[in-house]
Amino acid sequence: MTHLPGIAFQILQSLFVVLAAPLLVGWLNQCRAWLQNRSAPSILLPYYTLAKLFHKDAVIAHNASPLFRTTPYILFGCMWLAAGIVPVLATDLPFAPAADIIALVGVFALARVFSALAAMDIGTSFGGLGARREMLIGFLAEPAMLMTLFTAAFISGSTQLTTIVETLAHREFVIYPSLAFAAAAFLMVLLAENARIPIDNPATHLELTMIHEATILEYSARHLALIEWATAIKLFAYMTIGIALFLPWGIAEAGDWKALPLAFAVLAVKLFFAGAGLALIETVLAKLRLFLAPEFLSTAFLLAVLGMLTHFLVRA
């Protein structure tokens, strides 16, 4: 039986993630602009873009099926659900038992399947191309992601994200070599899954290289806004999963209102550095050729497997 403060926490966290996700993207873009010696756009630019898109009229191809129209809502819903499951501000939320880490990866996979289907729906060549590339990246990234999560699950003895975070946050200080491997693998998966630079360039619409952008080429106005927003929430969710697994200190318990300001502040600091770090990675790395993406992701898989093996061998 869940009590009222827990539900209040759940609602607060879900709203917070949805509202703060564009801010993270704005901060990331700002850092990237600074690092590339450009004058940075406002940190609030993603909000303005969303507002602008919501006010426009949607243009939809004549041969679009209902699938094409519903996909943005499904994507947004999936990402919002994921944001509700991940312990961002507090552990032990009432939603958390609904899905463990495997189901969480499943939610992301569901979103990916729908975005690929919608991309192929119109029948343009770019859509099909983008969908195929997206699925290629997805099916390589997913095992690496699962292995990473399993490493953390083995250490804490549970696949519940909440339990993992509580075990890792409240332990005494121990060096886990396996978690170091897993963290490296997770970073690579994060870059690949969120269409970040070594795999995909989020700022380009160049036909030959784009992956994620090619799948959403046909969308406009409110549909595009929802997809952009969902992408921002996805990035936010991945970053908070990474924080929850590898830097979980300072998270609050559900219903513990006094710990909440601290949890907010700690999360803000962590995301501040994570965003800047991601911008740095994106600036120093060059985009890989598409055919090198399997190598990149198989390295991530290798690291994750090594992490798990190290855990078994060293028992730490």
Add this chain to the structure above:
Amino acid sequence: MNPSLASQAVNLLAALLLLIAFAMLSQRRILTLIRLFAWQGAALAISTLIVAYSTGQTHLYFSAALTVLLKVAMIPWVLHRLIDRLNVRWDVETLINIPTTMLIGIGLVIFAFALAAPISQMANAFTKSTLGIALASVLLSFLMMIVRRKAVPQVIGFLAMENGLFFAATSATYGMPLVVELGVALDVLVGTFIFGIFFFHIREQFDSLDIRHMEKLKED
């Protein structure tokens, strides 16, 4: 240093060693390969120092110093000179593609861990759990020698194998006697020089460092 913290640090360094072994396996550039080899030597020296400090075995300090001198400074320097003189910087060719090599590498690691599990149960050193990692890095270096086509990466694989053996000795029995270690160190150094001379001879004979040419016994 308290033993649990020391053993954690050694475990972390062991994991780092394994990671470097994999990085070497996947590396395409010879220069980076040499740099990775130097890093592996550094990790080895640090872990030897930690073992020396926490067990009070004085001769391990000497072997740590020897490792730094030889494997972090001297051999990489000799190799740098060699590839400068031979003018081979980029051409690391592999027999099978790199993702497949990595997968074989994972298989080797599992094999090594399974092999080392019963041995490390009998050992009573606090570093016993790293024996599997040492064995794995020996096997990975061996794999690297097998899949590389050119002579220089093969020699680096050989040297990395020696690193793995050294780590195995440190982790299983707190190191070999100092005389043996000195002998091995000298052997490795002399070996590197002889390999260097061999490189020049191979290149003079075949105009390339590809050792496939050596499979032919007579000219055709």
